[in-house]
Amino acid sequence: xxxxxxxxxxxxxxxxxxxxxxxxxxxxxxxxxxxxxxxxxxxxxxxxxxxxxxxxxxxxxxxxxxxxxxxxxxxxxxxxxxxxxxxxxxxxxxxxxxxxxxxxxxxxxxxxxxxxxxxxxxxxxxxxxxxxxxxxxxxxxxxxxxxxxxxxxxxxxxxxxxxxxxxxxxxxxxxxxxxxxxxxxxxxxxxxxxxxxxxxxxxxxxxxxxxxxxxxxxxxxxxxxxxxxxxxxxxxxxxxxxxxxxxxxxxxxxxxxxxxxxxxxxxxxxxxxxxxxxxxxxxxxxxxxxxxxxxxxxxxxxxxxxxxxxxxxxxxxxxxxxxxxxxxxxxxxxxxxxxxxxxxxxxxxxxxxxxxxxxxxxxxxxxxxxxxxxxxxxxxxxxxxxxxxxxxxxxxxxxxxxxxxxxxxxxxx
Amino acid sequence: xxxxxxxxxxxxxxxxxxxxxxxxxxxxxxxxxxxxxxxxxxxxxxxxxxxxxxxxxxxxxxxxxxxxxxxxxxxxxxxxxxxxxxxxxxxxxxxxxxxxxxxxxxxxxxxxxxxxxxxxxxxxxxxxxxxxxxxxxxxxxxxxxxxxxxxxxxxxxxxxxxxxxxxxxxxxxxxxxxxxxxxxxxxxxxxxxxxxxxxxxxxxxxxxxxxxxxxxxxxxxxxxxxxxxxxxxxxxxxxxxxxxxxxxxxxxxxxxxxxxxxxxxxxxxxxxxxxxxxxxxxxxxxxxxxxxxxxxxxxxxxxxxxxxxxxxxxxxxxxxxxxxxxxxxxxxxxxxxxxxxxxxxxxxxxxxxxxxxxxxxxxxxxxxxxxxxxxxxxxxxxxxxxxxxxxxxxxxxxxxxxxxxxxxxxxxx
Numbered sequence: 001x002x003x004x005x006x007x008x009x010x011x012x013x014x015x016x017x018x019x020x021x022x023x024x025x026x027x028x029x030x031x032x033x034x035x036x037x038x039x040x041x042x043x044x045x046x047x048x049x050x051x052x053x054x055x056x057x058x059x060x061x062x063x064x065x066x067x068x069x070x071x072x073x074x075x076x077x078x079x080x081x082x083x084x085x086x087x088x089x090x091x092x093x094x095x096x097x098x099x100x101x102x103x104x105x106x107x108x109x110x111x112x113x114x115x116x117x118x119x120x121x122x123x124x125x126x127x128x129x130x131x132x133x134x135x136x137x138x139x140x141x142x143x144x145x146x147x148x149x150x151x152x153x154x155x156x157x158x159x160x161x162x163x164x165x166x167x168x169x170x171x172x173x174x175x176x177x178x179x180x181x182x183x184x185x186x187x188x189x190x191x192x193x194x195x196x197x198x199x200x201x202x203x204x205x206x207x208x209x210x211x212x213x214x215x216x217x218x219x220x221x222x223x224x225x226x227x228x229x230x231x232x233x234x235x236x237x238x239x240x241x242x243x244x245x246x247x248x249x250x251x252x253x254x255x256x257x258x259x260x261x262x263x264x265x266x267x268x269x270x271x272x273x274x275x276x277x278x279x280x281x282x283x284x285x286x287x288x289x290x291x292x293x294x295x296x297x298x299x300x301x302x303x304x305x306x307x308x309x310x311x312x313x314x315x316x317x318x319x320x321x322x323x324x325x326x327x328x329x330x331x332x333x334x335x336x337x338x339x340x341x342x343x344x345x346x347x348x349x350x351x352x353x354x355x356x357x358x359x360x361x362x363x364x365x366x367x368x369x370x371x372x373x374x375x376x377x378x379x380x381x382x383x384x385x386x387x388x389x390x391x392x393x394x395x396x397x398x399x400x401x402x403x404x405x406x407x408x409x410x411x412x413x
Numbered sequence: 414x415x416x417x418x419x420x421x422x423x424x425x426x427x428x429x430x431x432x433x434x435x436x437x438x439x440x441x442x443x444x445x446x447x448x449x450x451x452x453x454x455x456x457x458x459x460x461x462x463x464x465x466x467x468x469x470x471x472x473x474x475x476x477x478x479x480x481x482x483x484x485x486x487x488x489x490x491x492x493x494x495x496x497x498x499x500x501x502x503x504x505x506x507x508x509x510x511x512x513x514x515x516x517x518x519x520x521x522x523x524x525x526x527x528x529x530x531x532x533x534x535x536x537x538x539x540x541x542x543x544x545x546x547x548x549x550x551x552x553x554x555x556x557x558x559x560x561x562x563x564x565x566x567x568x569x570x571x572x573x574x575x576x577x578x579x580x581x582x583x584x585x586x587x588x589x590x591x592x593x594x595x596x597x598x599x600x601x602x603x604x605x606x607x608x609x610x611x612x613x614x615x616x617x618x619x620x621x622x623x624x625x626x627x628x629x630x631x632x633x634x635x636x637x638x639x640x641x642x643x644x645x646x647x648x649x650x651x652x653x654x655x656x657x658x659x660x661x662x663x664x665x666x667x668x669x670x671x672x673x674x675x676x677x678x679x680x681x682x683x684x685x686x687x688x689x690x691x692x693x694x695x696x697x698x699x700x701x702x703x704x705x706x707x708x709x710x711x712x713x714x715x716x717x718x719x720x721x722x723x724x725x726x727x728x729x730x731x732x733x734x735x736x737x738x739x740x741x742x743x744x745x746x747x748x749x750x751x752x753x754x755x756x757x758x759x760x761x762x763x764x765x766x767x768x769x770x771x772x773x774x775x776x777x778x779x780x781x782x783x784x785x786x787x788x789x790x791x792x793x794x795x796x797x798x799x800x801x802x803x804x805x806x807x808x809x810x811x812x813x814x815x816x817x818x819x820x821x822x823x824x825x826x
Contacts, residue, residue, distance in 0.1 A: 244824030364820030407777030409650035411657030
């Protein structure tokens with residue numbers, strides 16, 4: 001269908017108006033609306049798959065890579081997964097109205113700090129059409145209006161998906177922007193109207209946004225994560241965890257990119273670890289001491305310590321103490337997820353206190369940094385920023401709070 | 414003394430290094446250091462007052478206004494106040510290490526969400542030299558290194574004050590920038606080094622900063638605050654609160670700027686309120702209905718509803734319902750502090766849920782929005798932003814958190 005395109009400003013202002021109604025919508029009403037969306041996704045699957053087929057055809061004509069075509073593609077099983085995700089979000093506790101803190105002041109005023117929605121959340125994303133539904137469901141469940149901006153490659157799929165979500169919520173609460181890149185700057189300067197932008201995309205998108213944004217932005221994280229095997233580590237645990245952190249899903253931000261090994265166990269641990277990693281198809285890039293204990297490892301460069309490979313590549317370094325490991329992690333890490341494998345209570349404590357990262361693990365894989373794994377429900381991304389949201393961005397992180405103060409006539413002396 | 418000026422980048426990097434030591438400094442050590450600073454401020458009062466005299470002399474030569482000269486001036490009583498403020502900050506609980514939340518995951522992982530310092534906090538401020546000590550003490554107590562940038566007018570005073578604070582903490586933990594405005598852009602682009610900038614100054618400073626900042630900034634709030642007198646209000650309480658909110662200290666952000674009165678009590682309330690306010694020297698600017706009930710009120714313009722007067726001026730409007738009051742507040746308010754005076758539980762609840770502001774009061778003055786009044790200890794400002802800190806910015810708001818996760822060999826399935 002052809003519709004006249006309203007401006008980004010008009011769309012955002014309508015979302016702001018809708019956000020007032022959403023902020024006081026009961027949890028039961030929000031959940032019922034989400035369940036209607038989940039049902040409608042299944043009922044209208046033919047329509048969704050037909051729109052998706054048009055996106056796929058255009059993608060083939062435009063020579064999209066196999067990887068991008070796969071991200072773009074929907075099928076009945078993926079659609080069922082999207083509907084199930086919406087039902088899971090409906091089943092989560094409502095973050096709105098939660099009393100975070102509260103106390104009585106000496107003058108008798110009663111003060112409560114209560115979680116409330118941010119207002120209008122904008123999500124900018126690339127190719128995967130499931131994000132249209134996921135991001136909308138998370139924003140709406142937390143009482144926010146949502147402005148979605150997907151990629152042109154998924155335009156037909158996104159339009160149908162958004163048209164299925166929107167009618168279940170107040171007018172204007174779900175908006176899909178369909179214009180060109182020039183919309184980014186307009187969106188990013190809606191101060192006082194858009195309360196938060198979350199970009200889910202590559203470095204190009206982040207850079208473009210950071211140059212124009214006046215609205216608060218939480219950038220999805222890059223993860224240069226480390227596993228440090230301490231002198232006193234259980235080496236069986238260490239081997240399982242290192243392989244898991246690197247291999248189980250190498251393309252995600254909580255996968256390990258560098259292995260640090262204490263010199264005291266390097267000669268015992270590295271040959272076996274190297275063999276297991278090579279067998280799993282991992283390319284090793286090692287410093288001089290580690291290379292001497294690893295078959296066929298390339299020499300690591302300074303860049304390798306900084307790199308988020310997002311692939312079956314692992315940098316390896318031998319260190320002389322947990323202090324040196326902490327120093328390396330704080331120098332080269334991106335503050336995402338860091339793990340120590342150790343039997344020493346002292347080393348574990350020093351690592352947890354000393355490492356400056358969103359998540360610091362003792363004797364566990366970095367791969368657990370995830371809203372679902374953490375029991376927070378679905379997430380809209382992971383943050384390595386320090387303000388507001390650090391780690392998984394779930395329903396609570398899409399909220400702010402206000403102080404409600406009740407008295408019986410108090411005036412300030 | 415003449416010293417070679419290190420670059421802003423060098424100063425910030427040294428602060429970052431110092432922040433690692435500060436992050437694990439015990440509460441007892443931080444408090445002892447703050448108490449040494451308080452003592453030193455009193456012991457070296459002659460030196461401080463002499464430096465301040467030089468600033469005052471330069472101010473007179475440069476024709477500073479009386480108000481600015483007063484802000485700049487120190488005397489033994491003000492100095493004792495500054496030292497006492499440091500002692501009060503030392504007496505507050507340490508925010509670092511506080512467990513905010515925690516739970517066990519189904520796979521046996523134990524997760525704690527623990528408060529930790531941000532790292533490096535920069536504070537940009539104008540004229541008042543006491544901010545040098547206040548801001549430093551708050552940042553250091555919360556485990557952060559601090560980069561201070563005061564105004565040229567207070568250069569001598571600030572230099573002595575910073576030289577008294579700095580030796581009590583690790584090298585580099587307290588830095589004072591003394592260069593020109595060009596330093597702002599350099600400071601505001603220290604991404605990954607400076608974790609937060611807090612500007613305490615006028616709109617010009619905020620605007621200059623917002624145009625260059627890549628580092629997160631929390632802007633001190635402007636407050637266009639309202640008191641709404643509902644149909645069922647206790648009118649004696651209402652009168653006391655309205656006068657308090659407007660008159661007790663009109664130049665601050667939590668003072669009231671607009672009075673809204675329900676039509677049902679306007680004829681009873683406004684003549685008496687108008688007389689009391691006029692007696693206190695308040696100029697009234699009223700809409701047509703209110704003006705008919707007030708002696709000598711000027712006609713309010715659209716700009717008056719938007720204005721933060723910060724002076725003995727009050728806009729007055731008659732509304733027909735609490736819904737209309739909420740709508741007015743959300744349209745014109747700055748999201749700082751809003752109050753309803755009412756006997757109706759329904760109206761109180763509707764106002765608290767419907768008003769989008771940091772602090773929403775029932776039957777109390779807006780003037781209580783303050784870290785000290787809220788029992789949070791000293792504050793470094795008030796935020797009307799929604800992300801990270803909303804309302805008073807105290808010790809906790811100068812912190813972030815990290816997730817500490819402990820297991821016994823868990824890898825992700």
